Amino acid sequence: MYADDDLLPISALQHLQYCERQCALIHIEDVWSENALTAQGRVLHNRVDSGGHETRGCVRTVYSLRLRSLRLGLTGQADVVEFHLGDNQVWTPYPVEFKRGKPKTDPCDRVQLCAQALCLEEMKGVHIPDGALFYGEIRHRCEVAFDAGLRTLTESLCLRLHERIARGITPAAIYDEGKCGRCSLAEICMPRASSGPSARKWLDAQLAEIEAQGAQL
Secondary structure: OOHHHHHHHHHHHHHHHHHHHHHHHOOOOOOOOOHHHHHHHHHHHHOOOOEEEEEEEEEEEEEEEEEOOOOOOOOEEEEEEEEEEOOOOOEEEEEEEEEOOOOOOHHHHHHHHHHHHHHHHHHHHOOOOOEEEOOOOEEEEEEEEEEEEHHHHHHHHHHHHHHEEEEEEEEOOOOOHHHOOOOOOOHHOHHHOOOOOOHHHHHHHHHHHHHHHHHHO
16 A cells, blocks of 8 residues: 555556656656647546536536546556446446547556556445447547457556656657657657767777776876
8 A cells, every 4th residue: 555645647558658768857856848739638538537527317517527546556546437337326427538539549548547446446345347449530539449468468567656666767768750740749859969978978889998998098
């Protein structure tokens, strides 16, 4: 179990799955920069981050619900959680995360949604089988099943996230045209310039060579 002071944001899991350097820049070095893509995402979230709740029939919808898991060491906020009333008169949470763009091939978004579900399971003491991702570009929900594989991936990322943050080390950049082209931190990260040998390693090598030459004199 983690203490309240050790909880990390759920959103960091998505950053870690997408790019470990991006995660470190945001959550270790406290660096952030917005581009057109992140601005669109922010506007989309502002529409649902109003708080409050409403009930229609057997579905109660809660907006901007605060989440946490002491077991996984996570905290955050769900865009929307629908509580569905079943035949057994139990309200089952159904998290819905809003994303700009369209569905991705990588599991970043699914991991973030699964982490929300794991937090809700701990908070409410119920099993949550699935949730949904709503993509702004296609204006459509995509259902996500919280199967064993996705749960294992999410929990392993939680452990790696805490290890990365505790070490406080930002990994070197590795240029990936697909990912780097969409990243708002590209100009700060400078992946093309950073993909070669690091300046520190070059300087250490030069100093070692000078010391070796001096020892031979």
